[in-house]
Amino acid sequence: MSARRLLPHPLLTPILAAVWLLLNNSLAPGHVVLGLLLGWLIPLFTLRFWPETVRIRKPRVLIRFLAVFILDVFLANLVVARRILGSPDRLRPAFIEVPLELESDLAISFLANTICLTPGTVSARLSPDRRTLLVHALDAPDPDAVRADIKARYEAPLKEVFES
Amino acid sequence: MLEYLLAFLILAGAVFTFIGSLGLARLRDFYTRLHGPTKATTLGVGCLLIASSVFFTSQGNGASLHEVLITLFLFITAPVSAHLLAKAALHLNLPRVGEQAEAPVRRQD
Amino acid sequence: MMAIVIPIAFALVAAAVAMTFWRLLRGPSAPDRILALDTLYVNTIALLVLLGIHLDSPLYFEAALLIALMGFVGTVALCKYLLRGDIIE
Structure with a gap:
């Protein structure tokens, strides 16, 4: 058998092994071996549930994106906390349609999850043709600015990581 | 030093959890209420879990990292449930309060 | 320090x-109640971690x-029920 058949998802194996070690909260050699074994067998047995192989084109961009993301989660929470504590009358909620340039499922779900966790926005619906994402913003006096922000800050790096 | 860090993490976590639920109880319509729990509560519980991790590691029985697992799980699942809830609310055409003119929302399904 | 902070944190989470x-009882719509249940389980996790x-x-x-x-699976199942009127297709 070729290496590709034996190890269909090279990224999944170390992730599953790490999850196993975290679950057992130990680094004992036995658990390392068992974790690697599970990480190898589970992708083999669940092969048909994983139609697309994940390929990260630019790991460095991904790391920078994650750093921006973690910082934004904290900032977003401070902003949302202030909006909640302020008067509800002054909120300007809006639905915003964001046209998508991403095409792969994984990149779109990454973007939707990122939007949900960052500045006052929740992704609400992906249109059936997967070209626009409907986003609800908690407080958007200027919907165009929110749209431009999402596209530049999150969509562009994701496109580079997964689709370039 | 460690105790101050722990106290800060626990307090921050509790305050964010509280604010998230306050948003759920206080805001006007479903779509704005959705924001509090998905963001503030997730971060609050994340802070508490990291505090727990720091606390049990400092007890001296080796590193305790399994709290990271719940944190990661919550950070991955919270947006998914928020997205599904928003989709369900749109599907049921729940009323919206205080919306601006631009609201190009139609039922598509 | 911890003796002061932990009771405050318990009070806030409670x-x-x-x-x-309150939101769970008041509604007014089904998604509101599901959202309240979702928040409830996350709050319970906070309470359990504090207790630990x-x-x-x-x-x-x-x-x-x-x-x-379980909480995540429950939320997803309830949302699916609202969207499709059926859980298992």
């Missing part, structure tokens, strides 16, 4: 649970992990 319950720190016992971790897993 207040959060109370407000979530307070009692200095790692036993509560497993309970928190199980609540996280």
